[in-house]
Amino acid sequence: GVHGVRLDSGTVQRPGPVALLLQDVTEARRVEAVRRDFVANVGHELKTPVGALALLAEAIEGAADDPEAVQRFAGRIAHEADRLGRLVRELIDLSRLQGGEPLPELLPVEVDRVLAEAVDRTRTAARAKKLDIVVGGQPGLRVRGVENQLATAVTNLLANAVAYSEGESRIAVAARSRSGFAEITVTDSGIGIPRADRHRIFERFYRVDQSRASSTGGTGLGLAIVKHVASNHGGSVTVWSEEGLGSTFTLRIPLAEPADHPMSPPAVVP
Numbered sequence: 001g002v003h004g005v006r007l008d009s010g011t012v013q014r015p016g017p018v019a020l021l022l023q024d025v026t027e028a029r030r031v032e033a034v035r036r037d038f039v040a041n042v043g044h045e046l047k048t049p050v051g052a053l054a055l056l057a058e059a060i061e062g063a064a065d066d067p068e069a070v071q072r073f074a075g076r077i078a079h080e081a082d083r084l085g086r087l088v089r090e091l092i093d094l095s096r097l098q099g100g101e102p103l104p105e106l107l108p109v110e111v112d113r114v115l116a117e118a119v120d121r122t123r124t125a126a127r128a129k130k131l132d133i134v135v136g137g138q139p140g141l142r143v144r145g146v147e148n149q150l151a152t153a154v155t156n157l158l159a160n161a162v163a164y165s166e167g168e169s170r171i172a173v174a175a176r177s178r179s180g181f182a183e184i185t186v187t188d189s190g191i192g193i194p195r196a197d198r199h200r201i202f203e204r205f206y207r208v209d210q211s212r213a214s215s216t217g218g219t220g221l222g223l224a225i226v227k228h229v230a231s232n233h234g235g236s237v238t239v240w241s242e243e244g245l246g247s248t249f250t251l252r253i254p255l256a257e258p259a260d261h262p263m264s265p266p267a268v269v270p
């Protein structure tokens with residue numbers, strides 16, 4: 001977009017035509033650089049599981065007379081294939097959300113159903129870590145949106161709360177109505193996010209700590225997807241976090257009107 005230039009006196013001056021042209025060129029270069037980075041990142045992210053699969057296939061060949069080893073390697077192949085599958089699914093989600101496809105019609109969506117669906121999808125992972133997911137807040141809220149996109153967004157927030165929490169703690173999901181928006185919060189008492197990283201975690205492929213992220217099998221795309229879902233709905237996502245105490249993510253989505261009929265979607269934000 002075009003921004004005014006703020007002078008010391010506090011007045012705002014619009015850039016002239018030459019400045020505008022330069023700004024367009026700079027913007028085009030920036031978009032191109034982002035695209036190149038993205039392709040490089042995808043390549044890098046795909047190389048790791050593909051390399052692991054090749055090594056595991058070799059290992060299985062060499063262990064043909066050791067059934068236990070074959071079992072173990074087969075398990076790891078399944079794990080890597082899983083990871084690869086998730087990465088590809090998330091890449092497809094992200095490219096759709098980024099405006100590759102027109103948005104479906106925004107319809108009234110029951111927030112309770114979105115929360116229930118997201119909890120359903122993460123319950124097994126939570127149980128495995130002895131984490132309790134508690135749903136609270138205000139029942140009966142309706143937003144205008146695309147139900148499966150909203151469910152994906154809340155699922156990603158919940159999956160992170162599970163991934164970055166230690167056992168035997170509690171994760172709270174709640175919805176409240178606030179000045180025309182439904183505020184959906186996901187709160188954990190997990191490891192938290194260092195201040196220096198907080199503004200970058202919504203970027204594609206950004207992870208706070210490679211080693212800690214790879215042990216959780218993360219792709220670095222989950223929050224980028226949440227951010228796109230939020231902006232496609234005319235909403236937002238923000239985070240509060242304190243290292244060692246936990247994190248709260250807040251997703252704001254416009255409420256549906258009381259007697260809502262189908263509305264046309266807002267413009268897609270790149």
Ligand code: ADP
Nearest residue numbers: 160161164192201207208218219220221222223
């Ligand atoms: P990932 O697949 O790595 O989880 P995300 O885009 O979902 O990717 O998140 C980006 C990074 O933000 C994560 O790698 C993690 O470091 C940090 N993060 C996200 N959610 C949480 C959370 N609830 N608690 C602590 N750190 C989090």
